[in-house]
Amino acid sequence: MVLATHAFAGGILAAAITANPAVAFGIGVISHFLLDAIPHWDYFDKLKSARVNNDNYLDNDMVVGKYFLHDLSIIALDCLIGVVALAVIILFRTHLFWPALLGMIGGILPDLFHFLYYKIRREPFTSIEKFHHFIHAKDRGVASIPGIAFQFAILVVIALAVM
Numbered sequence: 001m002v003l004a005t006h007a008f009a010g011g012i013l014a015a016a017i018t019a020n021p022a023v024a025f026g027i028g029v030i031s032h033f034l035l036d037a038i039p040h041w042d043y044f045d046k047l048k049s050a051r052v053n054n055d056n057y058l059d060n061d062m063v064v065g066k067y068f069l070h071d072l073s074i075i076a077l078d079c080l081i082g083v084v085a086l087a088v089i090i091l092f093r094t095h096l097f098w099p100a101l102l103g104m105i106g107g108i109l110p111d112l113f114h115f116l117y118y119k120i121r122r123e124p125f126t127s128i129e130k131f132h133h134f135i136h137a138k139d140r141g142v143a144s145i146p147g148i149a150f151q152f153a154i155l156v157v158i159a160l161a162v163m
């Protein structure tokens with residue numbers, strides 16, 4: 001899913017479940033993989049620096065070239081949307097700050113490992129990439145707008161359920 005979804009869901013779930021920052025981090029990581037297992041839209045294959053091999057995902061890459069900073073800013077903006085949404089929710093619940101922050105980092109971190117695999121292509125990153133691919137929904141046929149609306153709906157449901 002997009003990073004806004006992962007950041008927000010990881011933070012909000014962790015803050016709702018635990019006050020322990022380490023446990024919160026773990027909940028964030030687990031939430032990432034559970035959300036990825038749901039068929040969803042994402043934009044990685046639409047980035048100009050993305051190299052996607054549909055026959056072998058282990059060949060995928062993100063090229064550090066002339067489009068890299070442009071694409072990185074899209075990813076950063078995506079991330080920022082989740083961070084701001086999470087901050088708004090926990091603004092008046094300051095005791096939730098650390099679990100929300102660690103849960104959010106745990107929610108985002110697994111996608112950083114795609115990039116680490118692309119650039120290093122060695123263990124343990126290869127195994128992590130294989131696990132990520134294994135758990136990730138293979139159905140990418142969800143159209144863009146319903147896809148984003150669907151992820152937004154998931155966030156609203158999570159927020160209402162845990163707050």
Ligand SMILES: [Zn+2]
Nearest residue numbers: 001036110111
């Ligand atoms: Zn992921």
